[in-house]
Amino acid sequence: MKRFRLLPLLALSCMIFPLAQADDASIVIKPRPAKTTVLALPEFQPKSGNLDPAVDEYLKTVNETLWNDLEYSAFFKLLSRSFYPAQRIDEPEDLVFKDWQDQNLGVDFIVIGNARIDSNYLVVQCRVFDLKTQEQVLGKQFRTIPRYTRAIAHRIADHIVSLLSANASQGIASTQIAFERKTRTGKEIYLADYDGANLQPITSNGSINVTPAWNPSNEWIAFTSYYESTPRLYLVSLANGQLQAFPPSGGLLTTPAFSPDGKQLAFSARLNDASDTDIYIADLDGGNLRNITQHPGIDISPCWSPTGRQLAFVSNRGGVPQIHICDTFGADLTCITLESGYASSPDWSPDGRYIVFSWKPSRMAHFDLFIAEVATKRILQLTQGNGDNENPSWAPDGRHIVFQSNRSGTSEIYTIFADGSELRQITNLQGCSNPDWSSYAQKN
Amino acid sequence: MTVDDRHYHYQSLVSEGDRRKFLISSIMSHFLLVTVILVWQFAAPNGPTLTLGGGGGGGSRAIGVGLVEGLPAGQEYFKPPVTLPEPVAAPAVKPAESIMETDRPDDFLKTTRPDRKSATEKPAAPAAAAAPAPPGPVSTGNHAPGVRGGTGTGGPDGGTGHGVSIGGAGEGFYDSWYARQVEQRVGSNWLESRMGIQFSGKHRTLIQFAVSPEGRIEDIQIVESTGPEAFERSALRAVRASDPLPPLPVQYRMQRNRVRFVAIFEHPTP
Numbered sequence: 001m002k003r004f005r006l007l008p009l010l011a012l013s014c015m016i017f018p019l020a021q022a023d024d025a026s027i028v029i030k031p032r033p034a035k036t037t038v039l040a041l042p043e044f045q046p047k048s049g050n051l052d053p054a055v056d057e058y059l060k061t062v063n064e065t066l067w068n069d070l071e072y073s074a075f076f077k078l079l080s081r082s083f084y085p086a087q088r089i090d091e092p093e094d095l096v097f098k099d100w101q102d103q104n105l106g107v108d109f110i111v112i113g114n115a116r117i118d119s120n121y122l123v124v125q126c127r128v129f130d131l132k133t134q135e136q137v138l139g140k141q142f143r144t145i146p147r148y149t150r151a152i153a154h155r156i157a158d159h160i161v162s163l164l165s166a167n168a169s170q171g172i173a174s175t176q177i178a179f180e181r182k183t184r185t186g187k188e189i190y191l192a193d194y195d196g197a198n199l200q201p202i203t204s205n206g207s208i209n210v211t212p213a214w215n216p217s218n219e220w221i222a223f224t225s226y227y228e229s230t231p232r233l234y235l236v237s238l239a240n241g242q243l244q245a246f247p248p249s250g251g252l253l254t255t256p257a258f259s260p261d262g263k264q265l266a267f268s269a270r271l272n273d274a275s276d277t278d279i280y281i282a283d284l285d286g287g288n289l290r291n292i293t294q295h296p297g298i299d300i301s302p303c304w305s306p307t308g309r310q311l312a313f314v315s316n317r318g319g320v321p322q323i324h325i326c327d328t329f330g331a332d333l334t335c336i337t338l339e340s341g342y343a344s345s346p347d348w349s350p351d352g353r354y355i356v357f358s359w360k361p362s363r364m365a366h367f368d369l370f371i372a373e374v375a376t377k378r379i380l381q382l383t384q385g386n387g388d389n390e391n392p393s394w395a396p397d398g399r400h401i402v403f404q405s406n407r408s409g410t411s412e413i414y415t416i417f418a419d420g421s422e423l424r425q426i427t428n429l430q431g432c433s434n435p436d437w438s439s440y441a442q443k444n
Numbered sequence: 445m446t447v448d449d450r451h452y453h454y455q456s457l458v459s460e461g462d463r464r465k466f467l468i469s470s471i472m473s474h475f476l477l478v479t480v481i482l483v484w485q486f487a488a489p490n491g492p493t494l495t496l497g498g499g500g501g502g503g504s505r506a507i508g509v510g511l512v513e514g515l516p517a518g519q520e521y522f523k524p525p526v527t528l529p530e531p532v533a534a535p536a537v538k539p540a541e542s543i544m545e546t547d548r549p550d551d552f553l554k555t556t557r558p559d560r561k562s563a564t565e566k567p568a569a570p571a572a573a574a575a576p577a578p579p580g581p582v583s584t585g586n587h588a589p590g591v592r593g594g595t596g597t598g599g600p601d602g603g604t605g606h607g608v609s610i611g612g613a614g615e616g617f618y619d620s621w622y623a624r625q626v627e628q629r630v631g632s633n634w635l636e637s638r639m640g641i642q643f644s645g646k647h648r649t650l651i652q653f654a655v656s657p658e659g660r661i662e663d664i665q666i667v668e669s670t671g672p673e674a675f676e677r678s679a680l681r682a683v684r685a686s687d688p689l690p691p692l693p694v695q696y697r698m699q700r701n702r703v704r705f706v707a708i709f710e711h712p713t714p
Contacts, residue, residue, distance in 0.1 A: 026652060026704040026705055026706045027623050027703060027704070027705045027706070028705070028706045028707075028708060029623055029626055029627040029630065029705055029706070029707050029708070030627065030631075030707070030708045030710070031627055031630040031631035031633075031634045031682060031707055031708075031709060032627065032628075032631045035628070037628075109621070130620070130621040132621070132624075133620060133621065135620060135621060135693075135695070137621050137693070140545060140546070141545070141546040142544065142545055142546075143544040143546070144544060155545070162690060163625070163690050164621075164625055165625070165629065166622075166625040166626050166628065166629035166686065166689050166690060167629070167659065167686075167688055167689050167690050168629050168632070
């Protein structure tokens with residue numbers, strides 16, 4: 001009981017201490033081009049004392065997944081394991097900083113961890129140390145059923161990315177990608193992790209379900225379904241599978257896109273009394289429906305700017321399909337592409353500076369991915385000479401793009417860095433298209 | 445721990461006489477409890493249903509079983525702070541929900557700085573790479589209120605290999621990963637925000653800002669500037685674009701409520 005007597009004193013000192021430090025010195029920084037941070041990632045080990053051999057298999061998954069996540073994060077360079085000291089590290093006590101501070105290795109941070117089985121639960125501990133100051137940057141413990149082993153690795157990767165990029169990204173390892181998959185009877189909406197693992201169906205109604213779109217909080221997916229005779233829009237809740245039909249109907253509704261605040265839906269529609277396809281905006285309950293492109297041309301594939309004040313869409317009003325931008329009332333219309341060839345499926349980058357789209361410069365050419373800088377209309381080519389590359393969608397970190405390509409013969413989903421490097425194929429399912437990347441996963 | 449285990453545990457802890465007293469008081473409290481419930485139900489048949497949140501006396505046994513029933517590992521649910529249930533509705537869609545995340549493993553505090561080996565190897569790292577860093581701008585303390593000359597490893601006259609010029613006390617305290625990562629984040633934002641503008645001549649802008657424990661950037665102000673307005677604006681934009689930063693590390697938080705930074709933007713970039 002004795003130590004409790006000190007509590008008031010402790011509380012008091014906690015209150016006074018910040019005040020005493022009120023006149024503080026500043027930390028001086030000199031902003032400069034970012035240098036790539038180099039990480040060392042020795043394999044996580046079974047925690048000493050762990051007797052369950054099953055942990056080895058889980059650890060293999062954790063080690064593999066974490067390495068891939070960090071390597072593909074676009075923030076780090078991972079030092080090859082062939083340079084690592086041979087010593088096994090599972091606790092911080094095993095870490096000999098001198099071994100890792102070798103200037104030739106150039107490592108900035110080291111990630112270590114261990115795992116054990118605790119009454120059927122997998123417990124993973126992870127720590128990150130700054131090799132310059134030997135400070136612990138991150139210390140986390142995760143406890144879950146073994147089925148979520150990969151999710152733990154993703155979670156660790158996201159924490160590391162978020163901290164060491166100073167929040168430039170929150171990490172995309174726990175994000176997911178929605179896409180349509182060809183089936184025997186039509187097309188169904190599927191979900192997969194950002195790396196293609198954990199494939200799971202969202203719809204299975206035997207009809208044609210296309211153009212999935214995430215809402216900003218990752219709770220709903222909007223999509224077009226031909227389940228009734230005419231295509232209309234549906235919203236499906238990922239928490240409980242509840243399905244809602246989007247009220248405007250009668251006509252041809254497709255390509256939904258949630259506004260950044262999640263309260264409105266933009267879509268293209270040719271309603272019954274209309275003479276052409278236009279872009280509409282409506283609340284999620286179908287209220288406040290308005291046509292923002294009253295023009296006798298075909299307008300499709302809307303996407304929102306991250307501020308929610310502008311939309312980009314495809315329109316053939318100039319003769320050929322091109323990417324146009326306007327505000328949410330249809331004013332301030334400009335074309336950002338070159339008024340030639342065939343441009344389609346725009347997606348606005350999370351920082352608002354770029355729009356990625358697919359473009360077919362001439363009749364004979366293939367579709368390739370291009371990025372347009374919105375302010376300058378400068379255009380940069382991402383893919384080249386490998387089949388048709390279409391329907392791009394940005395990752396929430398603005399550093400990755402997912403798209404569909406038929407370069408392997410069938411249409412599959414690929415991811416790529418936003419500078420056009422580091423291509424990865426994430427599906428091999430004979431016919432996947434129209435991917436949409438989710439927002440950052442909610443950290444609970 | 446199963447119920448039997450716990451019972452056994454009680455047995456071994458109390459003496460024979462105590463156990464009898466314990467038994468009697470348990471029976472009495474049970475009797476009282478049952479009476480209360482009966483009276484309640486009888487008096488208010490349509491009233492709210494009675495739910496039992498916790499146990500009292502020996503009664504905790506039965507209720508304990510009720511809580512554990514149907515859950516995969518009972519032990520888990522006796523640990524107090526984490527309130528993440530198993531997902532029932534759609535387990536496959538949101539796996540992240542069922543991971544319990546603890547911020548600090550129990551042994552965290554013990555092992556914050558293991559293998560910390562005195563001063564012998566400490567100076568090695570900064571010394572090796574200190575050469576390219578220019579004379580520290582911190583010495584211009586008159587222009588930058590709040591900037592103090594310091595005695596730390598990255599003192600006013602040098603800066604470490606990363607060019608973090610550091611004012612203030614505490615050995616190595618400010619030379620932390622956090623300051624370095626903030627420097628890089630603001631730096632990459634700055635390069636973007638001045639793209640397309642060619643500045644000629646030498647310019648310098650000092651911007652002071654505070655970072656809250658949650659990592660929010662507050663109180664951005666220019667403390668000194670010799671550059672044209674466009675240069676100032678690019679620097680301001682870079683700082684604003686870096687909000688929010690990650691939460692302040694514990695080491696910082698123990699010392700103060702917010703941490704002040706001064707970012708020195710120079711053209712040409714040193």
